[in-house]
Amino acid sequence: MNVSIGVGHHVIHVHAPLTRGVLVHRNPTNTPLNSQSKFPFLFSLSLSTATQLRAVRGARVAASMSYDKQLAAAKKAASLAARLCQKVQTALLQSDVQSKSDQSPVTVADYGSQALVSFILEKEFPSVPFSLVAEEDSGDLRKEESGETLHRITELVNETLVTDGMNDISLSKEDVLKAIDNGKSEGGPHGQHWVLDPIDGTKGFLRGDQYAIALALLDEGKVVLGVLACPNLPFASITRRDQSISEDRVGSLFFAQVGAGTYMQSLDGSPPTKVHVTAIENPEEASFFESYEAAHSSHDLSSLIARKLGVKAPPVRIDSQAKYGALSRGDGAIYMRFPRKGYREKIWDHAAGYIVVAEAGGVASDVAGNPLDFSRGRYLDLDTGIIVTNQKLMPSLLKAVQESIKEKASAL
Numbered sequence: 001m002n003v004s005i006g007v008g009h010h011v012i013h014v015h016a017p018l019t020r021g022v023l024v025h026r027n028p029t030n031t032p033l034n035s036q037s038k039f040p041f042l043f044s045l046s047l048s049t050a051t052q053l054r055a056v057r058g059a060r061v062a063a064s065m066s067y068d069k070q071l072a073a074a075k076k077a078a079s080l081a082a083r084l085c086q087k088v089q090t091a092l093l094q095s096d097v098q099s100k101s102d103q104s105p106v107t108v109a110d111y112g113s114q115a116l117v118s119f120i121l122e123k124e125f126p127s128v129p130f131s132l133v134a135e136e137d138s139g140d141l142r143k144e145e146s147g148e149t150l151h152r153i154t155e156l157v158n159e160t161l162v163t164d165g166m167n168d169i170s171l172s173k174e175d176v177l178k179a180i181d182n183g184k185s186e187g188g189p190h191g192q193h194w195v196l197d198p199i200d201g202t203k204g205f206l207r208g209d210q211y212a213i214a215l216a217l218l219d220e221g222k223v224v225l226g227v228l229a230c231p232n233l234p235f236a237s238i239t240r241r242d243q244s245i246s247e248d249r250v251g252s253l254f255f256a257q258v259g260a261g262t263y264m265q266s267l268d269g270s271p272p273t274k275v276h277v278t279a280i281e282n283p284e285e286a287s288f289f290e291s292y293e294a295a296h297s298s299h300d301l302s303s304l305i306a307r308k309l310g311v312k313a314p315p316v317r318i319d320s321q322a323k324y325g326a327l328s329r330g331d332g333a334i335y336m337r338f339p340r341k342g343y344r345e346k347i348w349d350h351a352a353g354y355i356v357v358a359e360a361g362g363v364a365s366d367v368a369g370n371p372l373d374f375s376r377g378r379y380l381d382l383d384t385g386i387i388v389t390n391q392k393l394m395p396s397l398l399k400a401v402q403e404s405i406k407e408k409a410s411a412l
């Protein structure tokens with residue numbers, strides 16, 4: 001019997017010996033397909049049929065079906081959001097208003113980026129339920145005193161859409177608020193969910209340093225694609241300066257799809273090239289990345305680990321998931337992140353970066369050696385600390401990390 005099964009953004013066609021007749025429609029209510037109630041439109045569904053459906057869905061994910069359409073939409077959305085953020089950052093730096101206490105220009109870019117990405121993704125896939133797990137919500141923006149800010153965000157979003165030829169679209173303030181609030185999804189192990197950090201590295205953005213627009217797609221709890229737009233990351237390596245190449249372009253876009261590798265292109269649109277993590281096996285030759293902000297990651301612990309490993313190069317401290325991007329193209333060999341005990345990592349801070357590195361041949365884990373699990377909702381449940389490197393270096397890195405954590409604990 002031939003059936004069509006609606007799963008997340010796809011309708012798949014299956015020839016399967018189902019035990020009872022199953023009638024499948026597109027989800028008529030357009031509600032998010034992320035709970036047991038996701039198939040209210042299936043009739044006569046016996047338990048064994050449900051089991052078969054799950055098996056079919058699992059097999060589809062395992063077979064790494066193509067996410068080409070979603071990837072193209074994600075690249076477009078992240079690139080446009082990068083354009084919006086660049087505009088705000090340029091104005092911020094020129095007008096010299098980046099007083100550390102004044103968060104409003106950042107807020108404008110964060111909200112604008114989230115509204116734009118949310119709007120574009122929903123528009124690209126109108127016939128499927130839209131689920132987005134994103135950092136911002138519109139709570140503060142709906143307050144009366146935020147009227148001017150909301151006006152500016154709406155202007156920015158519309159101006160950015162025009163730069164991409166979408167002259168016929170104009171979002172109202174209410175449309176912008178709704179697009180932002182579409183990011184309230186809880187994610188989870190079933191169905192498809194977009195995951196967005198509209199500006200990752202807010203502190204870097206304020207300083208005029210590194211930041212990223214980070215967008216990923218989860219399917220059945222696994223990250224299946226990721227895009228990292230890094231407007232201030234040089235296109236050439238930030239650590240290996242090859243004198244023979246005079247490459248001074250700034251703005252790197254990384255993208256990865258499960259089973260298809262990681263690519264990089266310049267944000268202004270050069271052809272994509274495939275990237276790989278470094279092949280270095282000797283930790284003494286490795287260099288490592290960590291947060292610029294000491295409050296986000298213990299610099300003491302990472303330097304202890306680096307000494308243990310014999311790493312000679314000083315740490316490379318940059319903001320945001322640009323670290324994952326730089327690692328994916330071999331600028332450095334290791335990324336370490338050790339937040340204070342009790343800090344809960346959010347999935348939007350790692351999902352896109354994780355797949356960009358994984359598809360470039362790298363590995364990521366928590367400090368206990370467990371893989372990162374993006375299926376648990378808005379947070380990553382892990383043993384505090386994330387380490388990322390190539391396959392060869394991971395065992396010695398993990399050993400050095402665990403020894404150093406023990407030493408620090410016993411020294412207290």
Ligand SMILES: Nc1ncnc2c1ncn2[C@@H]1O[C@H](COP(=O)(O)O)[C@@H](OP(=O)(O)O)[C@H]1O
Nearest residue numbers: 199200201202203291295296319320339343349
């Ligand atoms: N005390 C803390 N410990 C660890 N991470 C923190 C933190 N406070 C904020 N962060 C996260 O660190 C992210 C930036 O990462 P990095 O340190 O690599 O630049 C922030 O993302 P946003 O800038 O999107 O808020 C935020 O989610």
Ligand SMILES: [Mg+2]
Nearest residue numbers: 197200201349
């Ligand atoms: Mg972030």
Ligand SMILES: [Mg+2]
Nearest residue numbers: 135197199200
């Ligand atoms: Mg952010």
Ligand SMILES: [Mg+2]
Nearest residue numbers: 135199201202
């Ligand atoms: Mg933030």
